[in-house]
Amino acid sequence: MSSDDASSSRGTQAPGPSANPLPSIDTLFHLERIPNQLTLLCLYMPLGVVLGFLRVFICFHTFLVTLLLPKTSVIRCYIVRAMCTILGLVVIEEEKNRDPEVKVFVANHVSIVDHWMLDLLQPCVLPSVWDIPCVLNWGHIYKSFSSPQEPNVVSLKSFIQSQQNVTLLGFPEAAISNGTALMRFTQTWPFELDVPVQAVAIKASRSSPFRDLSIATLDSSWFADLVWLLFCPWTTFHICRLPAVSRGREETVEEFSQRVAEMLAAQLGVRATPYTKAEKQELVKRLHRERLQVHRRSQEANARSNLYLVHMANQVKEVLPDVPLHVIMQDLQETNSVDSTISRIIDGVVSYIPEKRPTVEARGEPSNQTMPIQELLKTAKDVQVTFNTSASSFGSTAQERFQSYHERKTRLIENARMKYIQKHGIKI
């Protein structure tokens, strides 16, 4: 045992890799499902979807077979194993340390189907149900022993004695990792039963183009994991059963579980780390918080810039009340300046449909008014075409505008004078 690593005090003295510094907890889990090779995945997508769809039906059949055939029969093992191969779950048994005396397996946890894969080799029961619904309890793999988190040791013991060919399976890590390191064993019931314990090393991998597609991510649901398993061409599970070990007379449960952990880590060629399931959950929470913070920060920034935009848009609206607000906002996003937006609208660079404003008429003029102004003006238009006072253009300088104003004013008075004289028959 090497004790050069300070952090190994919690029982992480794996012989080989312990010389390296302790890996950070983040490295134990995949944070993203798809790290790269997105184009390849896109190409495979149609095939994968069809494959996954077909496999869903095969899944049901497999489920039925596991229900119909007796759990301990050898035929069931072979049939289900073949069907699982069609489902893309290939099981390869590396060392056949078959020991009929062994009643307890402890395995590392790398995917949601670990126990199903092990069940194909030797019928086993998982005495806990965490987040997988009982519908998916293929062939009664799960069994509840009082509490799912920490099963009752006494009822487990009586179960072992009553069952002949069924083994109990425990995942002492109690959480799924990516298999690059072993988490600390926090479930201790497999080591408290006073029976030989067989450690099982499970390695899950995908073939070349899908190697980087994680089997389980840090916070993935069992459903997503299952869908991806059915989507991928195949996932290989290398299962290796280590020789059985028993707890020594002087050994405490804690020491025994540490010894098994080291054995397992050595077999897997990874490091036994002191990280626990609780720490994994902490990590999930922390990452979630960070993501939320980033999200909130970007939202705040957005809101701030939006507020400013609305403020500017209102300024423009004050000047040009009949321009729709969304047109103003749109142009402000481009110009980011009240003045240039106003001049762009006035100069006709920005086209818009004038908003209908409540007119003076609609608001109701003094009650005794009988003839609306529009009609008044219409009648005026028919007769007094000369009263048109519009200019052909709006001068760009004050001088031009002033001149135009005066010309039009003189013309208006002249025209009015002519009209009056015509109408009243006045001669000058």
Next chain:
Amino acid sequence: MARSALRRLMAEYKQLTLNPPEGIIAGPINEENFFEWEAMITGPEGTCFEGGVFSAKLTFPPDYPLAPPKMQFTCEMYHPNIYPDGRVCISILHAPGEDPMGYECSSERWSPVQSVEKILLSVISMLAEPNVESGANVDAAKMWREDRDQFNRIADHLVRKSLGLPDTFSKV
């Protein structure tokens, strides 16, 4: 505030220059002071003020268009809703808060969606149809009610005066 008032006034000036209602001209007297405008409005046809071109001064507050402008005729006027000094008393020129006459409902009042054009159109319609309940010029209101002929004569006199035509023309 004055900046946005200026921009708004400039936009309205452009609108009124390029596309004015018939018989209306309005614009700043001098662009050095954009807050003081002159407006020419033509008396509506079929009324006693028909054909006259009346000049008025519009004075805009610095917080226009939040606050309404003031309007005062610079030519001689005789009308129930125009004070003897030329100031126009019309609901569109009053902010919703103020109500000097106590007869206006706030929906007719000034708001930033109103404009110079609307004011002038309202004044034209006011020339056609005085509101006799508002006694800006009590004498005129009384005459409008009781001696319309005399009122029409005075109006005609004012029309001629506004057009620079002497009153003493002989009709053929």
